[in-house]
Amino acid sequence: MQLEFVNVSKAYGKNLALAGFSAVLEPGVHALLGPNGAGKSTLMNILTDNLKADEGQILLDGADIRKMGARFREKLGFMPQYPGMYGSFTAERFLWYIAALKGIPKETAGREIAELLEAVELSDAAGKRISSFSGGMKQRLALAQAVLGRPSVLVLDEPTAGLDPRQRIAVRNYISKIAFNRIVLIATHVVSDVEYIARDVILLKKGVIADQASPAALVSRIEGRVWRVTARPEEVASLQAEYTVTGIQKEDRGVSLRILAKSPPAPGAAPAAPSLEDYYLSVFGGAQAEKR
Secondary structure (H helix, E strand, C coil): CCEEEEEEEEECCCCCEEEEEEEEEEEEEEEEEECCCCCHHHHHHHHCCCCCCCCEEEEEEEHHHHHHHHHHHHHHEEEEECCCCCCEEHHHHHHHHHHHHHHHHHHHHHHHHHHHHHCCCCCHCCCCCCHCCCCHHHHHHHHHHHCCCCCEEEECCCCCCCCCCCHHHHHHHHHHHHHHHHHEEEEEECHHHCCCCCCEEEEEEEEEEEEEEEEHHHHCCCCCCCEEEEHHHHHHHHHHHEEEEEEEEEEECEEEEEEECCCCCCCCEECCCCCCHHHHHHHHHHHHHCCC
């Protein structure tokens, strides 16, 4: 199975949201990273047929998804960042409603709904009204409705927003497990959520792909450019003004900073192991990142 974007472009007036976006996705988790306004939502709305591209095509195994129409939508699962739900529905009733919309046979739907409620840790809340749910519970229910019907293409917008650390790890592991035989595209601001499960990462900057590679390959690009510096409190501001600082921690002997720089940024600077978040900040960290 292969999902291919071919020179997809979209403009809102004079604002170019996507410019010639091209990528090939195969089964596994693919992360879409970028700041607000990078074009992530535009891309996902085009993929889910909520928006029409000005130019380009999206092909599933060589077939144009717009020409496939309903046949493509049957293969698609979508979790929006702000899912709309009926507050008076219980979690279980909501999933039955989604199953009916997707045309899933009752016997299959019943089995899947029970499995999904268990997978997203909502079995105990299956009979509770959605209006009583926390933001994290609604987020997990939104993930369950997207996966319902076993779609072969899954689009997830900020799937771990509002989750506590334990739930975030559980959801991350669940997504990784179900991605073995389907294409999963995740748009997120939480870089750590995809660092260990994505087969590749697409960095989107002002509608253009700034880089695309596996997390390990991206991290290797800044090997030797991450430093640990211990500074006096009064030195912190000047270091922040000159460099991209990715971490600050108060210690007994001063302030420990994690800094991106091509060469040691201060006397006594020690090399540190880079992370995907470091690479993200090296691309999107602003003026300081440009002269790192």
